[in-house]
Amino acid sequence: MSKCVFFVTCPKGVEYLLGDELRTFGLETVRNAPAGVWVEGELEAGYRACLWSRLANRVILNIAEVDAGNGDAMYEGVLGVDWTQHIPEKGSFRVTFLGQNQAIRNTQFGAQRVKDGIVDGFRAKGAARPAVDAKNPDVTISARLNRNRLSIGVDLSGHSLHMRGYRTDKGIAPLKENLAAALLMRSGWPEIAGQGGDFVDPMCGSGTLLIEAAMMALDIAPGRRQERFGFEKWPGHQPEVWLALRQEAERRAHEGKQGRIPRFAGFDQDSRVIATAWKNIERAGLDGVVHVEARAVQEFTVEGQWSERGLVLTNPPYGERLSERKELSGLYQALGDAVKQSVPGWRLGVFTGAPEFGKSVGLRSFKQYKLFNGKLPAQLLLFEVAEENAMTPREPDVPGEIRPRIANEERAAMLRNRLKKNMKTIGQWARKQGIGCYRLYDADMPEYALAIDIYEGRVHVQEYAAPKSVDERAARERLAEALAVIPDVLGIERSDLVCKQRQRQAGTQQYEKQAASGEFFTVHEHGCLLRVNLKDYLDTGLFLDHRPVRHWIQQNARGKRFLNLFCYTGAASVHAAVGGASRSLSLDMSKTYVNWARENLALNDADPKKHMVEQADCLAWLAEKPAADQRFDLIFMDPPTFSNSARMAGVLDIQRDHATLIQQAMARLTSDGLLIFSNNFRRFRLDEALEEEFAVEEVSRSTLDKDFQRNPRIHRCWHIRHKV
Incomplete structure (x- = not known):
């Protein structure tokens, strides 16, 4: 058999x-790639990976690499492959396409060009x-x-290999099977079982870790x-090669049950997921080997x-809600107390x-591995359960839950004085203007x-992430001081203060859910x-800047047809409707x-037939040819700086x-x-060619109220019209 090249995909971090x-x-490893490994070997080894890999998602046999500088070059490269060697005549196929470049920004377009090349090759x-x-x-x-x-290849797996076939019923937030296997390997389970x-x-959910551990052992x-x-x-x-591998797998499964079988037990306080775990265990053929029952930690x-x-x-709960996160400390402490009492000498992985x-x-944790549970960053913490490793359980420092306290009274007094000064200037201005939502302080110090x-x-309160040159402990100390000073100066209860850390966001992170309180309330802005x-x-839900x-839209919308692109929560549309927009x-x-x-x-009692909101990818919608009735008198467009959401047809830069x-x-x-175009990219430069094609006027200065004049770069704004 000749050597083949394979690309084997896996969860990120594995x-x-x-x-x-x-x-x-x-x-043999050729090179690592994000979420995958390039390897080479005989076809039999590729088959073995499909059958035996506990970590892989897909095993792809690489058959060609072609130029893809643009769609036509890619099509020609695909056309040059002898597809009769890889797709049966009168058979069927599908194309999965991943990746983008400047010329090919849409995966559907990329997949279609590959399909065209294959069909035309036949x-x-x-x-x-x-x-x-x-x-x-x-x-x-x-x-x-x-x-x-x-890179073009044949997907030898045909489906994601993490789907073993035993888990048709899932618990809440289940681990994928190959991630569970990775955790077991990192925890040293193969050696411990040996x-x-x-x-x-002790928090087994639908039993994935238990089943993977048993299959491994x-x-x-x-x-x-x-x-x-x-x-x-x-x-x-090569059917003969595959048949031999299947027979070997049956023999090894039989022999694996001949020696001492480890004991496997799982517990969960939710009896419903325990019922699911039993079904999964039976489908995996492990009834009589793995035992689960409803029991709290x-x-x-x-x-x-x-x-x-x-x-x-x-894999304990992560705690999406603030109230849940406050309870997690007790849950983790209960877990530690239980293992120290019941299984001294064992290893604990969380x-x-x-x-x-x-x-x-x-x-004391002796090892930490950084992994991902889906897209969520996570860690595997390993502990040896022994007296010499015991330590007093500590309350964690959770972002947003820093205990307010003043470490430096002189420094805190500076913040207190600045807030009082701003209350006299910005606060009084806002009250005179009838503005109830405004920025009081923006990194003034x-x-x-x-x-x-x-x-x-x-x-x-949003805490801007401190630069690496600033000690993290010092930054947290100052935040704790601020959280003590702010309620005192503003005369509010601490329960009425919400604190978050603001960092540079990628893709749609600025729109992703941070908690699940469901605490909405109504505010007023210019009626x-x-x-x-x-x-x-x-x-x-409201960009104050x-x-x-x-307000300008509200004052100039009467009788106009208004379009709000990348509308977010529709605040500008509300102002247009209240201002008398016809639709x-x-x-x-x-x-x-x-x-x-x-x-x-x-x-605001807007007629839903006249003031419509639709879920749409604005990039794809704008790229379509407009219908005769799709003309607007006033358009507002405030796009994100960057977005690569899976829902979008392309990447927005x-x-x-x-x-x-x-x-x-x-x-x-x-x-x-009139088109009102705005964005908050600080290094943004408007394409000079637009000023030759349209009448362009920058109005950024006039779009900043008193509360944002300290930060004139928070956004930029233009009025754009057709030239007469």
Whole structure:
């Protein structure tokens, strides 16, 4: 057999562990890549990876690399591959496409060009065209774009290998099977099991860690119960080699149960997920091997003859709600107390998205591994359960829950005086203007890098992330001082203050949920009613710096057709409706914010037939040819600086893409209409060609009220019209 090149994908953070595993199958590492490993070896080793890999998602046999500087070059490269060797004549296939570059920004477009190249390749050889089957194809072709090169391969797995077939019922927030296997390997379970150790998961959920641990200890191939793999109808398939591997897997599964079988026990306080775990255990063929029952962590104990050495591995709740996070410290402490009492001499592994609670376990962690649970950063904390490792459980330092206290009275007095001064200037100005939501303080003093916003008696504090040159402990100390000073100066209860840390955001992180309090309340702005939420998202639902822009829209919207692109919670649309706009259309790709915008409009008695909100990718919507009735007199467009949301057709880079967006928006604007274009990218430069094509006027200075004049770069704004 000749050497083949494979790309084997895996969860992020598992690449090196996967490389070690693949070497045991006879595959040599070529290089690591994000969420995958390039390897080479015989086809048999690729088959073995499909059957035996506990960590992989997909095993892709690489067949070609082609130029992909643009769509046409990519098509020509795909056309040059002899596809009759990889797709059965009159068979079916599908294409999975990942990646983007400057020329190919849409994965659907990329996949279509690859499909065209494959189909036309068959026609060029005079062969019958294969069918495209997105659900159940004979062969899956994987196309992965990296810069200007496209890697093309046959997906030998055909499905994600993390799906072993035993878990059709899931618990709450289940671990994927291959991530569970990675945790077991990092925890040293193969070695502990080899030494006769046992396994317990005291918060087992649907039982994934237990099942993976048992399959590992009993030498059961994770792909043993799969009915079909992606290579079985591939023309290059070698059935004899595959049959031998299947027979070997059956033999090893039989032999794995001949020696001492470790004890496996799982507990969970939710009897419903225990019922799910039992079903999963039965489907995995492990009934009689793995035992689960409903029991709280506080009641955790092992009874009977258990090994002196073993592993306790668990994935506790992370605590999305603030109230839950306050309870987590007690949960982690209860876990630590239980293992110290019940299984001294064992190892404890805790996989958590809230690693700060590891201090509450009451043991010193000897190893920490950074991994991801889906997209969520998480850590695996390892502890040896021994008296010499015991420590007093400590309350964690949780962001947003810093205990208010003053360490330096002189420094705190400086902040107190500045806030009092701002209350006399900005506060009095806001009251005279009838403004209830405004910025009181914006990093006025370098010692306190905060933004403090007033929302009609409630306070929203954002801590700007300190530079690396500033000691983290000192930064937390100053934040604690601020949290002590602010309620005192402003005369509010501490429960009316919400604190968050503001960092540079990527993609749609600024819109992602931070908590789940559901605490909305209504504020007033120039006669409009708007719902805000200070806790659940990084932003509150109301961009205070755009208040003058919204007011201008309200004053100039009467009788006009208004379009709000990237509308967020629709505040500008509310101002347009209240200002007498004849109709409006608001677009955003987030279902959460589309619903929020509808609620804001309903709160102001806007007619939903005239003032519509739709969930849409603004990039794709603008790229479409406008219908005759899709013209607007007034358009507001305030796009994010950057977005690579999975819902979008492409990647948005405002500096790179703004000229196209503006030109497309202007195509929707009436001849005497106005486009208000704004963004908050601090290094933004408007394309000079736009000023030659349209009448452009920068109005940034006039769109900043008194509370934002200390920070004139918070946004920039232009009025753009068609030239007469």
